[in-house]
Amino acid sequence: MIKIEHVSKAYQAGVPALNDVSMFIGTGEFVFIVGDSGSGKSTLIKLLLKELEPTEGTIKIGNEDLSKITHKQVPKFRRKIGVVFQDFRLLQDRNVYENVAFAMKVVEAPNREIRTKVPQMLSMVGLAAKYRSLPKQLSGGEQQRVAIARALVNEPKILLADEPTGNLDSKNAWDIMNLLEQINARGTTVVVVTHNMEIVKAMKKRVITMKKGVLVSDEKWGEDNED
């Protein structure tokens, strides 16, 4: 599904943010990418979204080589990937329903389809009753659920979550992780970038560890990894 081969990225010559990183993430996997600030996690996400171009190496998603995707083809490519951020990035002047519908409007989905799918998605994330609320009227956890509904409404094959629990308390963080696990169980490949080692340890998934732009470990965590 995601194949990264010998990828390096330098914002300035001689200062690599990523250095010769290779990994393969299969269809339907749930993977954590962990590492300190400056480890290259965010750069990796930007490369996967084709917001940045690698200095060296190749990235393939599905059968597509990202270096061969033209500027005009980028929107179509991005529709295959859902993305969730730490700060939710909801439109504050639109209610829950409109925020989710927005993602479908943007990809020019028919209105009939929007009217059917948005309530289904809100129901899946447990916010059907709050469809008229504005983001400021919701808790952090609820806002992140709206963001997840928005990311999934166009049925992407991959969900990238960049620090999805970074702004949440422990209970809400767990709720979000459980939701991501449910989404993964339905067949969506989920890649979560996080600092939250408590959750990473407890969920016993594949964990890729980055340090100063280098991939230092890639293993399935279980009982052995618990301190």
Added chain:
Amino acid sequence: MKISSIAYCFRQGLKNIGRNKMFSLASIATMSACIFLFGVFYSLGVNFEAMVKSAEEGVAVTVFFQEGTSQETIDKVGEALDDQKRDGVVADYKFVSADEAWESFKADYFKGHEEAAEGFGDDNPLANSANYEIYMKDISKQEELVTYLQGLEGVREVNQSEVAAQTLSDFNSLIGYIFTGMILILVAVAVFLINNTVTVGISVRKEEIAIMKLIGAKDNFVRAPFVVEGVFIGLVGAVIPLVLLYFLYRSIVSYVADQFSFLSGFLDFIPLQDVFGVLVPVSLLMGVGIGYIGSRMTLKKHLQV
């Protein structure tokens, strides 16, 4: 783009105007001022041009002949004037025989004292005054025509109202230059303001644009609401001054007709429908065009999608 998407972009464009009220109003006001001034200049320009044209047509060049010039030679000059008429230099010309010249002179200067003129008996004091009265079509070529006529066989003298002709011609050009210069400045100001409004719109919606791009919106989908915003500002900015100008023009024409009826004949306004037949499409096109160009320029600069 699908019809539902076009409708969505259209609504978003109008919402942008609502969200960005002060800048949008400032842009509409400036656009209105620009097009209002354009309308005023245009209305003045076409009316002045019509007046100049009618004045030009009244300007005559007169060709007199040497004593004893044969009718054949005079006819040859007439043929030369036919050529000038075909070339668009001369609007019309008229041959005035010596007898007609004397009759006209008598009518002008001996009116009421016809007995004084009878003293001349059958003698025509203007025997050498057979002439061609020439009415110019293109006043700028008058000087050239006079030189040409002076060189023809049998021509004794060519009279012309030189100062009037040149002044009208120069003034007409001057008005044209001022008109063009003003319009160019106004267009630049309007484009600049639309630019500013759309730039503010982009900065207000920066987050939304970033999300749209990440979700997979096509470039045109991201840009369209801003283009709608620019075009709508241009359109409203054109309609307001057109309505104002319509009532203003109508009022001025009827006021001048009522209060300055003695000027009729000299100060004949071009009919409202003739002026607006051109002014309405040109102004709407200007408004929409300036709005479109202004917003596209801004998008190119500030919205790398």
